[in-house]
Amino acid sequence: MNLYKLKAAAKINLYLEILGHRPDGFHELIMVMQSLDLADVITVQGHVGSGIYLHCDHPQVPKDHTNLAYRAAALMIQTFPQAAAHHGGIDITIQKQIPIGAGLAGGSADAAATLVGVDLLWQLGLAQQELQELGAQLGSDIPFCISGGTALATGRGEQLDNLGLTHLYAVLGKYNSLSVSTPWAYKTYRDHFGDTYLDLATTGAERREAIHSGPILGAIAHQDGPTIGQLLHNDLEKVVLPAHPQVADLKTTMAGVGGLGTLMSGSGPTVFTLTSTRAEAEAIAQQVQEKIADPDLGIWVTELLPTGIQLESTGIQN
Numbered sequence: 494m495n496l497y498k499l500k501a502a503a504k505i506n507l508y509l510e511i512l513g514h515r516p517d518g519f520h521e522l523i524m525v526m527q528s529l530d531l532a533d534v535i536t537v538q539g540h541v542g543s544g545i546y547l548h549c550d551h552p553q554v555p556k557d558h559t560n561l562a563y564r565a566a567a568l569m570i571q572t573f574p575q576a577a578a579h580h581g582g583i584d585i586t587i588q589k590q591i592p593i594g595a596g597l598a599g600g601s602a603d604a605a606a607t608l609v610g611v612d613l614l615w616q617l618g619l620a621q622q623e624l625q626e627l628g629a630q631l632g633s634d635i636p637f638c639i640s641g642g643t644a645l646a647t648g649r650g651e652q653l654d655n656l657g658l659t660h661l662y663a664v665l666g667k668y669n670s671l672s673v674s675t676p677w678a679y680k681t682y683r684d685h686f687g688d689t690y691l692d693l694a695t696t697g698a699e700r701r702e703a704i705h706s707g708p709i710l711g712a713i714a715h716q717d718g719p720t721i722g723q724l725l726h727n728d729l730e731k732v733v734l735p736a737h738p739q740v741a742d743l744k745t746t747m748a749g750v751g752g753l754g755t756l757m758s759g760s761g762p763t764v765f766t767l768t769s770t771r772a773e774a775e776a777i778a779q780q781v782q783e784k785i786a787d788p789d790l791g792i793w794v795t796e797l798l799p800t801g802i803q804l805e806s807t808g809i810q811n
């Protein structure tokens with residue numbers, strides 16, 4: 494049987510606006526999501542017998558059914574029982590590069606790669622949209638992680654319109670010991686700002702329409718890095734930054750040393766600065782490290798990526 498090695502890209506949010514509360518309990522969002530050249534490597538191969546076998550080199554990553562990649566494999570077995578019976582078990586190895594609990598969709602990217610990998614392993618020939626519909630059952634960010642690049646994401650985050658943005662770089666900063674729970678961030682936002690939520694059927698629908706002709710999509714269409722930098726926005730900063738002053742300070746420090754603009758990604762706590770060149774990103778990374786001088790602070794320099802899950806290599810398993 495073959496084995497498939499896939500690159501699973503992290504994402505940042507260039508824009509995240511919370512419109513209101515949906516009947517399904519999720520929040521209605523407008524986001525601009527962007528893949529990064531910071532990626533986990535996922536190897537998917539067959540396993541004798543049946544079942545799911547998950548390996549990961551990172552001690553904090555769960556290896557059981559609580560791992561989203563494990564749940565992605567379970568969903569494939571449940572959805573395609575005949576293929577599962579024919580091909581046997583699924584073996585998944587995750588080489589972790591994306592920091593965990595970071596607001597960078599690392600777990601979602603691993604699950605996205607698992608869906609793509611099992612599709613290849615079982616030769617199902619699923620269309621990208623079918624894989625994205627399966628992914629949406631497991632998590633709001635998984636459909637984006639499959640197709641990647643730059644996208645406007647609405648609904649729960651699973652409705653995607655592709656945009657294109659290239660030739661920009663990002664410096665990421667995250668305290669290794671700090672993680673933020675996404676459910677906590679959204680719940681706290683609702684507790685504080687629920688009274689400002691839009692009526693989704695009327696004002697919310699107008700807002701969703703308006704974003705298409707709004708300044709951030711215009712700046713992306715023109716590849717206008719400086720304007721994109723000024724328009725970076727994330728509503729979740731309003732609850733995460735006050736709860737974690739360390740992250741607020743990191744944002745202030747990063748914004749103070751240059752770049753096009755600085756923002757917290759998703760529910761945090763990763764903060765990023767966009768730059769036009771790699772050299773500028775590296776200079777900012779060095780200055781932030783010198784100014785904060787805390788061994789707990791992880792800094793990454795990376796490039797925006799135009800793709801999501803990519804097949805790196807195929808091999809014959811031993």
Ligand code: C5P
Binds near residue numbers: 632648649650
């Ligand atoms: O979809 P996902 O499992 O990634 O979402 C994690 C949590 O984030 C949800 O359980 C929910 O609390 C919150 N969330 C939300 N609205 C969204 C996406 C996520 O409230 N559109």
